[in-house]
Amino acid sequence: KAGVTQTPRYLIKTRGQQVTLSCSPISGHRSVSWYQQTPGQGLQFLFEYFSETQRNKGNFPGRFSGRQFSNSRSEMNVSTLELGDSALYLCASRGGGWTDTQYFGPGTRLTVL
Amino acid sequence: AQTVTQSQPEMSVQEAETVTLSCTYDTSENNYYLFWYKQPPSRQMILVIRQEAYKQQNATENRFSVNFQKAAKSFSLKISDSQLGDTAMYFCAFMKGYGNKLVFGAGTILRVKS
Numbered sequence: 001k002a003g004v005t006q007t008p009r010y011l012i013k014t015r016g017q018q019v020t021l022s023c024s025p026i027s028g029h030r031s032v033s034w035y036q037q038t039p040g041q042g043l044q045f046l047f048e049y050f051s052e053t054q055r056n057k058g059n060f061p062g063r064f065s066g067r068q069f070s071n072s073r074s075e076m077n078v079s080t081l082e083l084g085d086s087a088l089y090l091c092a093s094r095g096g097g098w099t100d101t102q103y104f105g106p107g108t109r110l111t112v113l
Numbered sequence: 114a115q116t117v118t119q120s121q122p123e124m125s126v127q128e129a130e131t132v133t134l135s136c137t138y139d140t141s142e143n144n145y146y147l148f149w150y151k152q153p154p155s156r157q158m159i160l161v162i163r164q165e166a167y168k169q170q171n172a173t174e175n176r177f178s179v180n181f182q183k184a185a186k187s188f189s190l191k192i193s194d195s196q197l198g199d200t201a202m203y204f205c206a207f208m209k210g211y212g213n214k215l216v217f218g219a220g221t222i223l224r225v226k227s
Contacts, residue, residue: 031213033213033214033215035215042217042218042219042220043204043215043217045214045215045216048213048214050213055213056213056214058214088156090158092158092215098210098211098212098213099146099165099210101148101160101163102215103160104150104157104158104159105157106155106156106157107156107157107158109156
């Protein structure tokens with residue numbers, strides 16, 4: 001099976017712009033989670049989607065949003081970008097069962113100038 | 114809220130030797146899962162090993178094994194016969210049962226030297 005894919009891999013934006021990141025899960029996986037990784041804060045959970053519904057959300061401002069499509073692909077959007085949003089954004093997929101392991105994609109490196 | 118602590122920011126080991134990475138966690142949950150992930154310089158997060166809290170037997174995956182001490186809330190990773198390709202950042206992570214988010218420690222950078 002192909003692994004989790006994320007596009008784009010690298011992105012440069014300026015403050016105030018918005019950005020959309022995409023994640024395609026492993027075939028058959030119905031759950032997609034997003035994490036932000038920064039040197040200062042480490043790895044932090046953003047949100048999880050299952051069957052097009054957000055099941056859980058981390059402590060991030062409303063500028064961070066996401067959605068999931070019927071084919072389980074997910075997108076996350078960040079509006080009004082700030083310098084502090086520069087990070088590696090990781091997507092993880094799992095089957096959807098509560099005991100399933102999360103498998104990660106290669107990440108999208110976002111730089112905000 | 115759950116917390117995960119990795120007290121060793123950096124470690125190094127000679128090729129072919131054994132190294133142990135430490136992890137402690139804090140939770141009031143009884144049903145949970147623990148993981149070790151590695152993140153090499155490519156930044157791809159790779160699952161190393163998983164442990165179910167209800168299992169007393171320590172998980173093993175080839176050269177990787179854990180020492181799970183539930184009462185002490187300790188979950189260390191032992192890497193035997195270290196290889197250059199083991200050089201990476203290692204993260205300990207917690208997920209409660211019926212949960213959907215991983216809580217990560219700060220990570221330990223492991224360098225394997227030839």
